[in-house]
Amino acid sequence: MIASLFNRWTWVMAWRDSRTHRKRLLLFISSIMLGTAALVAVNSLGESLERAVSTQAKSLLGADLAIESRQPFSKALERAVDSLAERAEVAREMSFGSMVYFPKQSKTRLSQIRAVTGDFPFYGTIETEPKSAYNTLNNGRNALIDNTLAIQFGVQIGDSVKIGDVSFLVSGILKEVPGEAAVASVIGPRVYIPPMYVDSTKLIQVGSRVTYKAFFKLPPATSAKAVVDSLKPLLNLTSATATTAEERQATLGRTLENLYRFLNLVGFIALLLGGVGVASAVNVYVKQKLQTVATLRCMGASSAQAFAIYLIQTFAMGLIGVSIGATIGVFVSAFLPRLLGDFLPIQVEFIISTSAIGVGVSIGLLMSIAFALLPLLAVRNISPLLVLRASVEDEKIQQDYLRYVVFGLIVMVVWFFASLQTDSALSAVERFKQGALITLGLGVSFGLLALVAKGTMIGARKFFPKRWNYVWRQGLANLYRPNNQTLILILSLGFGTMLISLMYLLQAMLIEQVELTSKENQPNLVFFDVQSDQRNGVEELLTAIDAPVMQTIPIVTMRIAAVKGKTVAEARRDSTVKSAWLWEYRVSYRDTLNETETLIKGEMNKPVKSPNDSIKISINEFLAQSLEVDVNDEISFDVQGVPVKCYVGSIRKVDFRRIQPSFSILFPTGVLEDAPQFYAVLTRASNDEHSAEIQQAMVEAFPNVSAIDLGLILSTVDSILDKVSLVIEFMALFSILTGVAVLIGSVLISRFQRMRESVLLRTLGAVRKQVVSIMTVEYLLLGFLASLSGVVLSAAASVILAYTVFKFTFAPNLLPMMAMMLVMIALTVVIGVQGSRGVHSHSPLEVLRNEV
Amino acid sequence: MSQTILSVQDLTKTYHSGEQTLTVLSQVSFRLSEGDSCAIVGPSGSGKTTLLGLCAGLDRQTSGTVSLCGITIDSLSEDERAKVRNQFVGFVFQNFQLIPTLTALENVLVPLELRGERVNEKDGIELLARVGLEKRVHHYPTQLSGGEQQRVAIARSFINRPKILFADEPTGNLDGETSEKIESLLFELNREAKTTLVLVTHNLELARKTERIIRLKNGMVVSDTMNEMQETNFNPTTAP
Structure with missing residues (x-):
């Protein structure tokens, strides 16, 4: 050989x-x-x-090293930063979520407000329109707004925006921030303001989620990793985290690799x-x-x-x-x-x-x-x-x-x-x-x-419908005759259809989950960061503009002090401790489950009536796993300086995909009522205009209160999925095009066989219409079987994926699948019949002589 | 004494279909020497083509022995038989069996090329000229008439100077006039090259041009006669 x-x-x-x-x-x-x-x-x-x-x-980090914390840096950490500043360049950033009000358009949107001190970014550039806008930001009461906001509300340079109590002049449009994907701005549009105006906005209050960052440009000989190692004990104590450019590169590398x-x-x-x-x-x-x-x-x-x-x-x-x-x-x-x-x-x-x-x-x-x-x-x-x-x-x-x-x-x-x-x-x-x-x-x-292909061939032969008219009988018989294309076309077109259909179904599945929340009588607008003294005012305002107060949820912040007798300080010395020990928790209190929750173990909270009663809390399953606790285990909390000893009373499963305020920890009633707290208020706007009206009224009356508009989230999710599916569909297109190429190839390769048959038929007296009809029937049946198999397989795969991976039941929508089937059938018939057109343009003798 | 080129002894071929056994050839024996010409005749389904296929090593018998040029081909592998064919055998078929993608000359030269020898195109061109196709050397089979195609096939069958030529209904697809020309050409070349000729045909006129006629019926030899001689009762033990 x-x-x-x-x-x-x-x-x-x-x-x-x-x-x-x-x-x-x-x-x-x-x-x-x-x-x-x-x-x-x-x-x-x-x-x-x-x-x-x-x-x-x-430039992915904009610096060699970044330290991040959800609370102001502790004094010890500040001293460490100052000492580092002696040999490195330092920049600071403070960022928090807030409603941004665009007076000219009378629109509001929850945005990420950032204030930067220092020469950040040290590597890469923040690209703006005009180019100098970022460098001149601190020269006045200026704001740089994300391109997404500019497009969404038609904001132009020179317009004004109101953030909290302060109005800013839009001095530039933000095009690109190093290390951040453009799609991130769709989820949380960024607005840069000068740091000197942060306090004047009066947005930083109890419960505000503020992130503090310090960026460092280290001298060339200094290893960022060595600096992080030296800071580690301090960082552990203060729940701050450090990221080096190398780590960011590795994380991004892994994500991109996926x-x-x-x-x-x-x-x-x-x-x-x-x-x-x-x-x-x-x-x-x-x-x-x-x-x-x-x-x-x-x-x-x-x-x-x-x-x-x-x-x-x-x-x-x-x-x-x-x-x-x-x-x-x-x-x-x-x-x-x-x-x-x-x-x-x-x-x-x-x-x-x-x-x-x-x-x-x-x-x-x-x-x-x-x-x-x-x-x-x-x-x-x-x-x-x-x-x-x-x-x-x-x-x-x-x-x-x-x-x-x-x-x-x-x-x-x-x-x-x-x-x-x-x-x-x-x-x-x-x-x-x-x-x-x-x-x-x-x-x-x-x-x-x-x-399916083999079954079709056997079935067509075994149950051959002898009473059908000649054209249909011939077309059907072509499915199992020698040199048939049944197997290859059902394999290639069926697989291609399955891939594309599966992409659509997965997209539909994810959107359906989000849309659950937009159904009638479900809240579609959530206001959070409502302070205790603002609660009544917010509720009255909502009622006044026909927005029903559907739920007011109290939120208390706290940290874990000890789990099963082991204190956080002890846990910190243990290098294997999970970060769940160190988080700040936003906790609510109630004695009933809501519709997104299911009890897995234990009994739901019971009201605490006397100080001697044990406090039995309910935690979600992931937290139970992270803290390695079970029902009846002891967890102590530090509720803003007050120690509270509790026991795990129940473990819940929480469906976090549903856009509703969900809590990892739920206290029973009768414990936290007097603790410093703030509120989330849920309402329902009847339409987009109503939603805008409510948000605008809220921003004007209570600037620190932020809103999540579920309608906006829906369209955001939709637009992101659109982009994702575009990429996937582009790749799936190769599969479909290969299917089409295989189809064209098979049609043309088997043309010789088809020609002989068709020519014989024509010699025996078949008219052109009959020959074309026989081929049309053949490709119609093939296209139908291939696309039907493809969509049925994709539907089965999506249901299995929904059940096993996404953990919910899903009923695929038939209409888009049928539309896809029709397209595939049409494509198969057109290519099939077109590919055999030579049969008709030549005389039978000519074809036989040329081909033999 | 002339050399035995083909020796067939007790050749039987059966096919199994389910529980039924179909015997298409039964206990056939004969021998051909160098330069002999023999026609195998009989009605359709009598086993003529099966016999030719077995003699040429294209198929395997159920029992019996076939020797080609002193080589017993029964136990040879497919590839070893192919070598034997390449060395000693020529073929002419009813449907010509030219390779459609090769020109007339290339078709003629294939047996030599398969030997791995350096091929002299002149030999092929001369042979094509001998069959009257010197002007059709570079034509493809589809550009030739049936008679021309068969002449190319004849040229191909003689290019490797075979010891034995098997012809299966060589004029079966041709008109009367062309048939005559092809027949003359075939016998002429055969005589010149002293090749043993085995001819399978329905055409008794053609068969009579050979020295010997073997008649088959239902897979059995019913007569084996020498041409221009009295037909004798067949007795395999006395067969030459």
Whole structure:
């Protein structure tokens, strides 16, 4: 066999034999082309991302080191910062959430207010319009507003905005902040104000969530990690955290790797589909070469020589396919960073990556040869007796053990590649396990689709409707006749449809969860940070503007003092302590569960009636796990200086996806009523205008009170999902396009067979309309079966995902799935019928003579 | 004494279909020497083509022995049989069996190329000229008429100077006039090269041009006669 591959005659014969079929060979090149293009594009993107992350590492944080705390720095920490400032440059940032009021537009929106002292960022730049706006911010009562806000409300430079009690002049529009993705501004638009006006806004009150940061630019010889290590004991004591540029780079690297791996997997699926297309195309091709091979065998060619001729052709075909694919991939990789731009906190530049091209080309070639080998093996067993007889029993082909070896090889290639796509942080064994699961999932999907195809062929033959009219009978019979395209088209189109449909369903599933909250009689506007002395005023104001006060929730802040007798100070000395010990908790009190909560263990809170009663609290399951506590375990709290000893009375499951104030810890009534507290007030606005009116009235009367507009959140979630799905759909497009390429390839390759049949039919008196109708019926049935299988599989997958991963029940919407089916059916019919048009434009004799 | 080129002894071929056994060839024996010409005749389904396939090593018998040029081919692998064919055998088929992607010359040269020898195109061109196709050397099969295609096939069958030529209904797809030309060409070249000729045909006129006629019916030899001689009762033990 190997000797035959290096025999000059084999290569010459491979070249000669391809002469009249080169066009047909080029057709199935397209099958492998798109998958390779996807792989090269995604791998190039991966390399571009890696390069961007490493070159822009410091600008990701804007500094060498950042210290962050949810409360003002302790005196000890301040001293440490001051001492560090002697050898490093320091900048400070204070940020908090607040309503921003745009008087000209009479609109408000919850935004993230930031005030910076010092030369932050030390690395990278905050890009604004005009360019000098950030540097001149502190020159007056200026504000820099996020581009999202400018677009949403039509705010222009020179307009005014009101934050708390202070009006600012919009001096610039914020375009880009180093290390932050553009999409972040959709969730929490940023507004920069001069630090000197923070106090005047009067927004910093009890319960306000303020984040304090200090940024450092260290001297070149100083290691940020060493500084963090030296600060660690101090940071632990004050619940502050430190991040170095290197850590940010590593975190971002991991996140981007996940994104890249997912896209790569989608590309690989396109390649896999292409492989199926190649297998089908080679299968048809080999069938057309039976007589040639038999004649060569008669003349004395060995089976290895015959096999080598077609292996060489396949190799050449694969090489051309992957080369064209790699070229397309390079062009696509220039476009991908733009598509992903909003999600990336870095500037990604287009590069032509030789390693990406190398990987794409090798995997593409490997796949095309592996898949071509399955049908090619049959060449070895073609009997020379075929020159004498039209058919020879092919028992040998069925029993060829090498088929199983090749099949095993394909599974190994898929498994290996799928394992490469798993999290690199996992152990090799775990990665191979996950790779096996992906391979199994792909195998099950392909298996089910193949089962549908085989079932269709058997069913159509067994239950053939003899009473149907001639056209329908012929069309249906084409599904199981020799050289049919049933298996390949149901596999490729079915899989492509399944992928795209699954993307839509997952998106619909997530949106449906959020929309639950927008149903009637559910609150859709939440005001928080309402101080005790503001409570009545807020409630009266709401009532006055027809906004029902649906719920007023008291909130008390506290910290954990001890768990099961172990104090926080003791826990801090233990390096394995979880951060849950150190958090500041926002706790409410009530004795009933709300509709987002389910009791898992114990009994729900009972009112505490006397000081001697034990205080039994309810905690959520995640907190129970983090603190390693169970029902009846003791937890002591520091409630703003007052120690309170409690016991875990119950453990709850909380559905945090529902946009409602949820609490990790719930106290019983009768304990916290006198503690310093603030409130969240829930109401319902009847429409967007009403919502705007309520928010505006609230900001004017109580500037420190912030609002969460669930309608806005819905549209935000929607717009983010839109962007995410655009990226996913773009990649899934490769799969669909491969399906279409495979469809075109199969149609054109089997054209010879179809032409002979159609020409015979025409010779026997069939009119053009009948011939076209037979083909239309065939492709209609194929398109219907493929797309139906695809959407049914996607619906099943989405229900399973909803139940196992997202933990809720989901009923897929039939309408979009049906629309997708119609599109796929139309596409199949149009391509199928168009591809066979040559049958009608020539005379029967001409076609027979040219083709034979 | 001339050398035995083909020896067939007790050749039987059966097919199994479910529980039924179908015998298509039963206990056939004969022998052909260098330069002999023999026609195998019989009605459709009598086993003519099966016999030819077995003699040429294209198929495997159920029992019996076939020797080609002194080589017993029964136990040879497919590839070893292919080598034997390449070295000693030529073929002419009813449907020509030219490789559609090769030109006339390339088709003719294939058997030599398969030997791995350095191929002299002149040999092929001369042979094509011998069959009257010197002007069609670079034409593809689809550009040739049926008669021309068969002439290319004949040229191909002689290029490797075979010891034995198997022809399966060589004129079956051709009109009367063309058939005659092809027949003359075939016998002429056969005589020149002293090749043993085995001809399978329905055409008794054609069969009579050979030295010997073996008649088959239901898979059995019903007569084995020498041409221009009295037909004798068949007795395998006395067969040459």
